[in-house]
Amino acid sequence: MQPFASYVLRKYYEATGWNEDNLYSNLTRSSNAILDFQVPRGLHFHISKAPNDVFNTTYSLNALPNLNGSLGYIFTSCELRLEPSATVALQEVVQRFKVYDQPRKPESKPEIWLAGERADTRDYLMYGRLYVPTGRLDALYTTRLGSTWQIVAAAISERQTGIQKTRNRTIDHSNILFNLQNDRGKWCSEYTWSAIDGLWGARILYNFGKTMSNDTARREASRQRRVDEGEAMEGGLKGRISAGAEVYFSAREKSGGVSTALRFTTIPDPTSLHETGNFSQPPTTITAVVNPILGHISAAYATRVSPELAVCSRFDFNAYSYESEWTMGAEWLVKRPMVDYDAGGSKTSGGEPQGMLKARISTNYDVSMFWQGRLRQMLVGLGVVSDLANRARPIRALGLEIAYFS
Numbered sequence: 001m002q003p004f005a006s007y008v009l010r011k012y013y014e015a016t017g018w019n020e021d022n023l024y025s026n027l028t029r030s031s032n033a034i035l036d037f038q039v040p041r042g043l044h045f046h047i048s049k050a051p052n053d054v055f056n057t058t059y060s061l062n063a064l065p066n067l068n069g070s071l072g073y074i075f076t077s078c079e080l081r082l083e084p085s086a087t088v089a090l091q092e093v094v095q096r097f098k099v100y101d102q103p104r105k106p107e108s109k110p111e112i113w114l115a116g117e118r119a120d121t122r123d124y125l126m127y128g129r130l131y132v133p134t135g136r137l138d139a140l141y142t143t144r145l146g147s148t149w150q151i152v153a154a155a156i157s158e159r160q161t162g163i164q165k166t167r168n169r170t171i172d173h174s175n176i177l178f179n180l181q182n183d184r185g186k187w188c189s190e191y192t193w194s195a196i197d198g199l200w201g202a203r204i205l206y207n208f209g210k211t212m213s214n215d216t217a218r219r220e221a222s223r224q225r226r227v228d229e230g231e232a233m234e235g236g237l238k239g240r241i242s243a244g245a246e247v248y249f250s251a252r253e254k255s256g257g258v259s260t261a262l263r264f265t266t267i268p269d270p271t272s273l274h275e276t277g278n279f280s281q282p283p284t285t286i287t288a289v290v291n292p293i294l295g296h297i298s299a300a301y302a303t304r305v306s307p308e309l310a311v312c313s314r315f316d317f318n319a320y321s322y323e324s325e326w327t328m329g330a331e332w333l334v335k336r337p338m339v340d341y342d343a344g345g346s347k348t349s350g351g352e353p354q355g356m357l358k359a360r361i362s363t364n365y366d367v368s369m370f371w372q373g374r375l376r377q378m379l380v381g382l383g384v385v386s387d388l389a390n391r392a393r394p395i396r397a398l399g400l401e402i403a404y405f406s
Helices: 004-016 027-035 162-169 214-222 271-276
Strands: 042-049 054-066 068-076 124-132 137-144 149-157 176-183 188-196 198-205 239-250 255-266 284-291 296-304 309-318 324-335 339-341 347-349 353-362 366-375 378-387 396-405
Touching: 004 054, 004 068, 004 124, 004 137, 027 296, 027 309, 027 324, 027 353, 068 284
Parallel strands: 042 396
Antiparallel strands: 042 054, 054 068, 068 124, 124 137, 137 149, 149 176, 176 188, 188 198, 198 239, 239 255, 255 284, 284 296, 296 309, 309 324, 324 353, 339 347, 353 366, 366 378, 378 396
């Protein structure tokens, strides 16, 4: 289940018009949503409250296997309309497969003048979380430096106990990281610096083909598809290709790395077709990532075969050790049974989503299942992780997660 802080951050990006998908670090997010879902370990409770539209509080308690908790606060410069857990759409709070909108250049914030002086301020988000009893403190700050520039600063401060100080005298658990992003629509670049290991990194993602303006994107999202409208490629998929690369170097470790990736994704249909589930073509995403220094190659294929079912397959291979892994997964959106009749008198089925079931299996005998849904006014997640190769202990983890926010 998506943490409440991640849900608020995503709504903040939507309110400020920032496109998360146009980042190299999120190139494989469609396949990761199906294959790399996190199953809770033990028993977890989350309670969040939004006293107003700019301030949010969140509390977490982990009862099993260890007793610990945390409390966090989130403040934004812009008002966010957050739905409570009783009425929020299930697709908004779960990580799921999705074909994202076409890249476009972010819009600049309208200027507000008062008595001859600018009264508007740039948007920002501040987040802090304190963990008990370890005393670890996490902080995040993000702000827009312009219409196409954004900076994200994250910090971790962890207090060492007496035993840790004696055994690990040279280990520093505190770190600060800066990430500068420049989104031009056609291409997007990222620049990263980490203090703990002196890491410097740069990423770039380039989108081939034409990019859409914000006005064109809004018209495409709301328009109805014509009956006589055909595809440019009969029998094929109509989409776009994105290519990117990253390079990084650690001054402390005296080592570096490089990777390159390629992604093909279909062009999303208008919103009117998403509501009915009548897609003009199967929403599909194909990715390939290569790390030549480590010899790692990864290829993934994800598609939605029906309005309720999405499947994904990924193959990982190491050219140096010849180790490989094949992972398959699926997510199924469970809807409330409902029968309705359209204008022509034909019977149609469908209803409000009430749960999502995810499952994955790999050649390493790893089998995981995770169910997420709504129980009365709460969001519930129940998952299990098993290892079929271990006959003595086939169940490695079992977890239950309950979240409530208003």
